[in-house]
Amino acid sequence: xxxxxxxxxxxxxxxxxxxxxxxxxxxxxxxxxxxxxxxxxxxxxxxxxxxxxxxxxxxxxxxxxxxxxxxxxxxxxxxxxxxxxxxxxxxxxxxxxxxxxxxxxxxxxxxxxxxxxxxxxxxxxxxxxxxxxxxxxxxxxxxxxxxxxxxxxxxxxxxxxxxxxxxxxxxxxxxxxxxxxxxxxxxxxxxxxxxxxxxxxxxxxxxxxxxxxxxxxxxxxxxxxxxxxxxxxxxxxxxxxxxxxxxxxxxxxxxxxxxxxxxxxxxxxxxxxxxxxxxxxxxxxxxxxxxxxxxxxxxxxxxxxxxxxxxx
Amino acid sequence: xxxxxxxxxxxxxxxxxxxxxxxxxxxxxxxxxxxxxxxxxxxxxxxxxxxxxxxxxxxxxxxxxxxxxxxxxxxxxxxxxxxxxxxxxxxxxxxxxxxxxxxxxxxxxxxxxxxxxxxxxxxxxxxxxxxxxxxxxxxxxxxxxxxxxxxxxxxxxxxxxxxxxxxxxxxxxxxxxxxxxxxxxxxxxxxxxxxxxxxxxxxxxxxxxxxxxxxxxxxxxxxxxxxxxxxxxxxxxxxxxxxxxxxxxxxxxxxxxxxxxxxxxxxxxxxxxxxxxxxxxxxxxxxxxxxxxxxxxxxxxxxxxxxxxx
Numbered sequence: 317x318x319x320x321x322x323x324x325x326x327x328x329x330x331x332x333x334x335x336x337x338x339x340x341x342x343x344x345x346x347x348x349x350x351x352x353x354x355x356x357x358x359x360x361x362x363x364x365x366x367x368x369x370x371x372x373x374x375x376x377x378x379x380x381x382x383x384x385x386x387x388x389x390x391x392x393x394x395x396x397x398x399x400x401x402x403x404x405x406x407x408x409x410x411x412x413x414x415x416x417x418x419x420x421x422x423x424x425x426x427x428x429x430x431x432x433x434x435x436x437x438x439x440x441x442x443x444x445x446x447x448x449x450x451x452x453x454x455x456x457x458x459x460x461x462x463x464x465x466x467x468x469x470x471x472x473x474x475x476x477x478x479x480x481x482x483x484x485x486x487x488x489x490x491x492x493x494x495x496x497x498x499x500x501x502x503x504x505x506x507x508x509x510x511x512x513x514x515x516x517x518x519x520x521x522x523x524x525x526x527x528x529x530x531x532x533x534x535x536x537x538x539x540x541x542x543x544x545x546x547x548x549x550x551x552x553x554x555x556x557x558x559x560x561x562x563x564x565x566x567x568x569x570x571x572x573x574x575x576x577x578x579x580x581x582x583x584x585x586x587x588x589x590x591x592x593x594x595x596x597x598x599x600x601x602x603x604x605x606x607x608x609x610x611x612x613x614x615x616x617x618x619x620x621x622x623x624x625x626x627x628x
Numbered sequence: 629x630x631x632x633x634x635x636x637x638x639x640x641x642x643x644x645x646x647x648x649x650x651x652x653x654x655x656x657x658x659x660x661x662x663x664x665x666x667x668x669x670x671x672x673x674x675x676x677x678x679x680x681x682x683x684x685x686x687x688x689x690x691x692x693x694x695x696x697x698x699x700x701x702x703x704x705x706x707x708x709x710x711x712x713x714x715x716x717x718x719x720x721x722x723x724x725x726x727x728x729x730x731x732x733x734x735x736x737x738x739x740x741x742x743x744x745x746x747x748x749x750x751x752x753x754x755x756x757x758x759x760x761x762x763x764x765x766x767x768x769x770x771x772x773x774x775x776x777x778x779x780x781x782x783x784x785x786x787x788x789x790x791x792x793x794x795x796x797x798x799x800x801x802x803x804x805x806x807x808x809x810x811x812x813x814x815x816x817x818x819x820x821x822x823x824x825x826x827x828x829x830x831x832x833x834x835x836x837x838x839x840x841x842x843x844x845x846x847x848x849x850x851x852x853x854x855x856x857x858x859x860x861x862x863x864x865x866x867x868x869x870x871x872x873x874x875x876x877x878x879x880x881x882x883x884x885x886x887x888x889x890x891x892x893x894x895x896x897x898x899x900x901x902x903x904x905x906x907x908x909x910x911x912x913x914x915x916x917x918x919x920x921x922x923x924x925x926x927x928x929x930x931x932x933x934x935x936x937x938x
Contacts, residue, residue, distance in 0.1 A: 406812065433791035433810055456768060456797065456808050458790025480789060481743020481766025488765055497804035501765045503714070503742050 324535060327572040328551070328604060328616035335579045335612035336387060337365065338604075340438045343391050345370060348584055350607030352379065353416045353522075353593035355423060355445065357542055361595060362445050363387060363605060364394070364414045364425065365613065368476050368584075373397060373410030373430075378445055384595060384603055385615060395440070395448045397429075401437065403450055406431040411438070415592060417464035417522045419473070424495075426462040426475065429453060437462030437477055439495060452496045455479075461487075461518035461535075465561070466525065472559060476504065476519035476532070485516035487534060489562050502562040505534065505554055512550055512571050515539040519553065519603065520591040528624060530556040533591050533604065536571065549588040550574045551606065553627050568628045573606070581607025596620055636876040636930055637855070637908055637920035644883050644916035646674065646688060646696045646910070652744060653700055654679055657888050659911030661688070662723035663828070663897025664732060670899050671754055672696060672909060673703060673723035673734065673923065674917055677888075682706060682721030685736060687754060688917075696917070704749060704757060706843065712747075715740035715762055720747070724896050726773040726829040728782075728813045735771040735784065746771035746786060748802060764788075764797075770842075771824030775832065779863060785811065789824035794826050794841060796865050800874065809866045812858055814843065819854050819875050822846045827895035828908070833924060836869050838931075839893050840908065843875065852890040854878045855910065859931045870931035877920055879912070887911060887913025900924075 339346055347370050352363040361384040368374045376395040379387035395414075397407035407431040418425050422441055425448065429438040434457035440448045454475070455462065461478040468474070472491040475498070479488055487505040490498040507514050513536025521533035536552045550571035557563035575587045591606040600620045608614045648658055655676050661675040672688040676698070684702035691697050692797075704723070706716035718739040726733045734749045734757070743766035751757045764771065767789030774783045781798040788795055797808040814824050820843025827840040837860040844851040854875035861867035879891045890913050897909035905921045912918045 400916075402809070433793055433813070435790075436808075452806060453808060454806060456764070456786075456788040456790075456795060458788055459765065459768065477765070479765040479767070481745075482741075484742065486742060490765065492804055492806075494804075497801075497806035498801060498805040499761070499763065499799075501762065506742070 325576070326574060326616075327623065328618050330577065331385060331615040331617060333385060334577070334609060334614040336385065336615050337363075337389065337613040338611070340366065341387070342377065342389050344393075347372070348611045349377070350613060351413050351590055352594040352605050352607070352613045353414045353425070354384070354595050354603070354605050355416045355418070359447075363593075363613070364416060364445070365389070366412055366414065366592075366607070367393065368410075368610075374412045376411065376414055376448075385415055390446075394446050398450065403429065403453065406433075406436055406438070406453055408432055413461065413592060415463045415522060417466050419464065419466060419468075424451075424464055426454075426464055428460040428462070433457045434458045437475075437590075438626050439464075454492075454496070454498055461520070463519045463522050465523050465530070469561060470559065476523070478518040483516055485518060485530075485537075487517055487519050504556065504562050505532075505564060505567065507536070511553055511569070512536055512538050512548075512574075513541075515547065517552075521594045523556065524594065524596060524620070525563070526555070526556050526620065526624065527556070529558050530561050531620075531623065532556055533572075533594060546585070547587070548575065549590050551589050551591050551604070553623060555624075566628050570627075572618075572623065572627050573604075575609070577608075579612055579614065580608040583611030585610035589614075632663050634880065635878060635920075636926055637922045639881065640919045640921065642694060643881070643918040645694075645724060645919045646672075646698065646914060646917040647668070647915070650695060651676065651698045656681070657915045658698070659894045660722050660894055661909040661911065661913045661917045662725040662734065663899045663907070664725040664727065664908040665899050666732070666754060670901070670907070673725060674698060675721040675723070675911075676702075677719075681718075683721040683725045683739070685720055703754075704734070711758070712738065714761065715742065715745055716747075717741055722770065722896055724772040725830060726775050727825075728773060730777055733773050735763075735773055736747075737769055737771070743767040743789070744769045755828065758822075761803060763802070771781070772826050772829050774830050774837070774865075778865065783865065785826040787823075792823040792825055800896065811860065811866050812841075812868060812871065814886070818873065819843055819852075820856055822851065828898035831900075831924070832862070832904075833859070833900065833928065835859050835928065837865060838924065838927065840876075840898060840927075842894050850890065852879060853894055855893055855895050855908070857927045857931055859928065870928075871928045873929065874934065876922070876927060876930065877908070877910070881912075883916055883918065885914040887915030889914035893918075
């Protein structure tokens with residue numbers, strides 16, 4: 317059962333078992349594990365994890381759980397940067413931040429391919445969560461945090477992403493007839509001067525369809541002194557129009573989770589709470605999986621009603 | 629004896645072709661001309677920075693003396709339609725014209741609240757123009773369409789905001805784009821060490837596609853923009869057949885050295901003229917339009933790694 321009493325200063329409740337997965341839970345040597353995307357199977361919850369190896373580049377491993385809280389990580393990574401073919405040049409520096417979306421029963425993974433020309437968004441699919449088939453590189457360089465919507469909107473696939481224009485990182489939407497060619501890009505959510513998300517924003521969690529619209533759990537960044545204290549990554553929420561998701565219906569003034577605990581403050585990149593996925597149960601309970609300080613995977617919970625009622 | 633021309637491109641002796649003194653209205657500067665052969669004339673689509681700071685694309689037509697007259701009303705100005713408004717609020721610029729399947733397509737840059745995006749328009753008569761949409765996310769610049777399909781798909785070259793390199797992107801319908809790949813990168817230590825971007829539309833030659841591009845090298849006094857060339861494979865344009873390791877044109881004359889952005893030669897148009905020469909139209913110092921000429925052969929001969937040490 318989820319404790320829904322007001323707790324601390326955040327809307328989300330941290331799981332008392334946090335951090336849920338650290339590098340010590342991996343059966344192989346690595347630098348860190350963070351930013352995991354969940355998928356619910358018939359009898360389990362899987363998390364596709366971003367692992368940063370000792371060499372410095374990232375790849376994906378699979379963790380399995382029966383309760384969505386306690387995970388065991390597979391013996392070997394499930395997806396490594398491509399070494400040959402047309403993806404290789406663009407994955408030279410690793411693959412990062414996977415986001416799973418199920419569309420019509422097919423499990424798609426959007427992830428960031430990192431090459432020497434910068435990050436780009438790539439798309440793969442899997443039928444067993446262990447083998448991944450690459451489909452296409454779907455953005456130009458300088459783009460990350462790509463997430464597919466869980467269904468077509470007015471006959472087209474849609475994705476959120478985060479290009480950077482004029483040095484400002486905003487959330488955009490693009491559409492596609494075939495998941496390969498993309499267009500009709502529009503800006504959706506931009507940084508807000510003076511707010512907690514005044515430096516950069518990016519999509520975090522696969523949009524959740526509600527009666528009110530698409531609930532998007534995103535990350536917002538405030539830059540303190542660059543190079544000294546660095547950025548603070550917090551988790552925020554917005555609701556997008558169901559038929560035209562470029563329209564923001566509501567956007568919360570406040571984050572729903574901010575780095576406060578030691579495991580969020582201390583790590584390779586301190587002061588980071590970075591959600592990469594959520595599971596909504598039939599009873600309305602929401603588990604949000606987030607990377608903490610680029611060093612561990614944590615879990616925070618709430619109910620969908622509470623997020624929609626008290627989060628704004 | 630002094631060598632008269634250091635460059636592969638020969639400047640027209642009456643340069644600049646168009647300066648703001650030739651424009652019949654007040655403006656800040658004029659630069660970057662898309663060029664197209666249309667009904668026995670070479671028409672230019674120039675970028676004018678108005679006194680307000682906003683940029684518009686104007687049509688320029690040739691006069692009897694070889695100079696050009698810029699039309700008063702913009703050929704393409706910032707659109708106030710809802711789809712475009714916030715993306716063109718700071719202006720439109722750098723038109724590159726490609727003749728493709730019986731129409732003239734114009735890829736230009738929209739500059740708005742969220743940075744640079746590529747946009748596409750088309751015309752058949754250079755009187756009316758149809759906007760076809762914004763075709764990239766930010767911060768992509770220097771986009772140009774190939775003059776024919778490649779393996780059945782439309783293709784464009786461009787410079788995405790990240791990486792400072794030239795990329796290629798494909799489309800079946802000019803609306804949805806994908807399959808982006810890296811084509812060429814800046815070269816450390818060379819004249820094109822820091823940023824490169826495509827110039828005029830690719831020119832089909834026996835060896836493949838001849839592509840003129842600009843390369844920038846940063847100095848303590850700011851960047852120097854020069855013009856180079858690369859030959860790409862006809863069917864697989866990410867395969868480089870040859871690339872000049874020297875520029876074909878560098879800023880040397882006062883009109884290329886002095887202006888709003890000094891030390892810039894920036895090509896956006898190239899037309900094979902009635903004598904078989906390649907006329908290259910370039911913006912100089914972001915302050916005037918110039919023209920230089922050379923032959924395709926001379927550029928192609930230089931699209932190899934020169935073995936000369938200096």
